Amino acid sequence: MQTDTARLEIRLLTPEQLTLWLDDLPRLERRLECRYRAEPLAGDFRTIVEMQRTATLADAASPQWHSFWFLIRKTDRTVVGSAVFKERPDPEGCVEIGYGLGRAFERNGYMCEAVEALCAWALRQEGVRHVTAETNTDGLASQRLLLKCGFRERSRAETCRWIL
Template sequence: MRVMGGDQVDEAVACAVEALRPAAAASAGRDWTVRAGRLEWSCRYTAEHMASDLIAYAGQLAGRATEAYVPFEITLDEGTDNEGVLRVIEATGGLLSAAVRTTPANVRAFHPYPFRSAGPEGFAAMGITEVLVHTHDIAQGLGLTWEPPAALCEAVLTRIFPHVQPGPDHWRTLLWATGRGDLPYRAPLTEWRWNNTVHIPAGRIALHGITPAAAADLHTGGTGGFDWTEGGPYEGTRTAAGLLIKAYTAGSHRPEWGVFAIVRHDDGRAIGGIGFHSTPDDEGNVEVGYDLVEGARGHGYATEALRALAGWALARPEAKTLHATVDRTNTASQAVVSRAGFTRVGERDDNYTYELRA
C-alpha cells in the first residue's frame, strides 16, 4: 500500500513550484495581482494562502492540538517578491513533510471538518490538496498549463474524498470534487468539503475509520497501513473492506457508516475490525458486525468497541435501531452484544438476532 506521507507532500510542493517558478521571476513580466482561476483571490494572495495552510497543518501536528487551531499565522516580510513567496511555500511544505514523518500514525490533531480531528495521513492529504488545486488556480490566472501526477490525485481522493465516486481521470475528478471543473453526468459543485476519517475513542482502544485506499489494500491481502497483531487481519475484516470498495466505486460510501480498525492504545496495534453493513435505511435501521484476531479475544475489547460504535451511531439523527446477527453456537459473541446493551429479539436460520434502540 502506498502511504500518504512526507514524500508525497514533498512531491506535490516540488511539482507546484517547478510549474510556477518561471512565471515568478521579475523578468517574466507576469502580473500576479490578476484573479486566480475561479477564485476571488489574486494569484499572489492564493500563493500566500497555500503557504499559510501548509504551516498551519504542520503546527497542528507538531503542537498536538486537540481542541482548536494553534493560534498563530505567518506574515511575509514587506517587499517579498513572487519568487520569495515560492521559497516560503517550499519551506512551509518542508515543515509539514517533517511533521507528518515524525508524528505517530495513531496521533490525532484538531481539524474542524467533519469529525473534528485528523491524523498525519489526513493532514498530509489536506496539504497536498491545497497545493494541487491552488496551483491550478494560479496557473489559470497566469495562463500556464499544468497538471499534477495522477497518482497524487488518486491518493488524495481515496483518503479524504471517500464520498466522491471515482472517475476515469483522477485529476479531473479532484477538480470537480473541489468545485473547479466539470464531469460528464455530474452536476457542478458550488460547495464542497473533504472528509477526514472517523476516529472514535473507546477506553483501552480506538476505532480508526478505514479509507478506500486502506480497504483496497486489505481486500487484496495487505495490512491497510495498520500494524496488526499476530493473526490479523481476520477474514471478516477483509470481506468488509471489499464491501466498502464496492460502495466507494458506486459513489454510495459514507465514512461515518463504514468500517473501522480496532487499535489498542498501549502498543498501537490493530486487533480487529468493526463497522456497519450499510448506511441506515429509511426507518433508521442499520446492522453492525465485528471480529477480533484470536489472540485479542477474551479481554473485553469487542465489548468496548461495540459500545463505542453504538454510542457513535445512535447519537446521529439518521440511526434509530442497531441490529446484530450472531450464530447460535457463538456464545462468546452473544455475550459481547448482550454486554453492549443489545437485546435478543428473534431467530433466523442458524442465528439469533439482536437489536439496540436509540
C-alpha cells in the first residue's frame, strides 16, 4: 500500500518488511531499493516499533492501522522519516497518527507533506471520521506542524491532544 506526494513515496511496510526493519536493515534497504536515514531505531522508538510489529502480526488483515509507513524521498530513495496509525479506528471513528523525522531532514516540509497525505488517506477509509495526534506540551515544532495541517488542540494537560 502506498500514497505519494510531490516529493515523497509514502509506503506501508508489510509485516515481513517491519520485521526486517527491526532485525536486518541492510536487507530491507535492498528490498525497498532505498537508504534509511531517518530516526535511529533505538531506545523508546525501537520499543514502539516492536509493539506495533506485534499488533501488525496480530491483525494481519489490517496492517495499515498498525504498521509503519516509510517516507521515501523520491529524488534519491532516502527514507527521511516514518509515520504510524497507532490502532484501528475507535467507535467514534478516530485514528491516532504518530510520526518522526530524521534530524537531517527537519525544516524542509517533508513531515507536513506526509501528515497531510496520510490524514487525507485515512479520512477516505471506511469508519474514519477524525485523525488525532498527541504532542508534548513543550513540543512546539510538532504543534506548529499539526496546526499547519489543519488540526486543532482538543486538550492540554501533561500532553496536548489534537484532532482533525
